[in-house]
């Protein structure tokens with residue numbers, strides 16, 4: 001007999017950012033830039049950067065512990081941890097280290113990579129486990145440390161990014177209480193070279209007649225204008241598809257929660273749907289683009305300061321390297 005189809009509710013959230021905050025003026029000490037250029041082109045005023053006594057796993061642990069506390073869960077009750085990150089502390093995966101620090105001993109844990117769309121892809125992935133009835137509780141983390149991979153002497157990219165972590169607790173519920181109402185995820189690898197973190201390969205002799213590859217990665221390389229055009233074309237398109245499919249008109253949305261890449265992109269998408277700017281959640285002025293962390297970091301801030309309330313309808317969209325992008329319609333449930 002087929003298992004009953006369930007829904008997944010967002011019942012808790014948490015976030016954490018590094019202790020060090022770096023202003024635009026401080027960046028001007030390193031590269032030829034200034035506060036007014038960065039603010040007018042991006043909306044960013046400062047960003048947080050991991051210091052020598054911090055790690056992404058620790059940030060993710062802090063964010064997750066807060067999400068568990070809000071949800072009222074014991075760590076041992078978590079079945080699954082999905083950690084969206086492109087910049088793990090360990091290439092074999094950082095999620096198991098977070099599981100260990102949390103004491104979530106009954107959870108299986110893995111990393112998922114979809115760059116700045118990672119949190120959205122992970123939210124959808126975890127929800128499939130919940131809907132299938134195979135697990136009851138999942139923790140979805142979005143966390144990145146792009147500061148480790150940015151070229152701090154390249155003013156075209158280094159001003160944009162920051163580090164952070166956010167987490168959401170998801171619980172299996174009756175289908176009528178579904179929190180992830182619908183989603184659409186997209187990828188286009190043919191355009192991937194407009195934003196990438198490529199490997200550098202050396203071919204070295206192994207034994208007679210054979211070679212092996214060795215190497216690491218370059219710094220982040222980006223064609224800013226191509227990425228900007230991609231975002232302002234694809235994000236409205238995928239959001240429009242989602243709203244239409246669900247018979248939702250933009251006026252019915254309580255919040256627009258977009259990946260915090262650039263204020264001009266947020267404004268362009270909001271204008272396209274005529275969503276008033278007070279309904280557009282934004283905190284990128286303080287954190288910059290924290291990649292997979294931006295959406296849960298923003299959600300956590302807005303839930304904790306009382307803007308996002310139980311039952312609120314949120315349209316969210318992630319977009320970035322891959323290229324990958326997508327959108328989801330979400331109902332914030334909050335703790336029971």
Ligand code: COA
Pocket residue numbers: 032033034037038041042116155156157159160222223224225227228261262289319320321
């Ligand atoms: N400070 C001062 N000047 C800068 C600068 C900086 N940090 N970065 C670039 N410039 C200069 C350039 O060198 C160029 O000077 P030039 O005309 O003398 O050559 C000038 O500013 C314009 O550069 P350009 O790249 O055309 O700027 P832009 O208006 O496209 O803005 C971005 C650059 C990156 C802000 C913009 O393209 C963007 O937001 N793209 C999307 C990026 C993004 O969100 N990526 C992540 C997606 S997940």
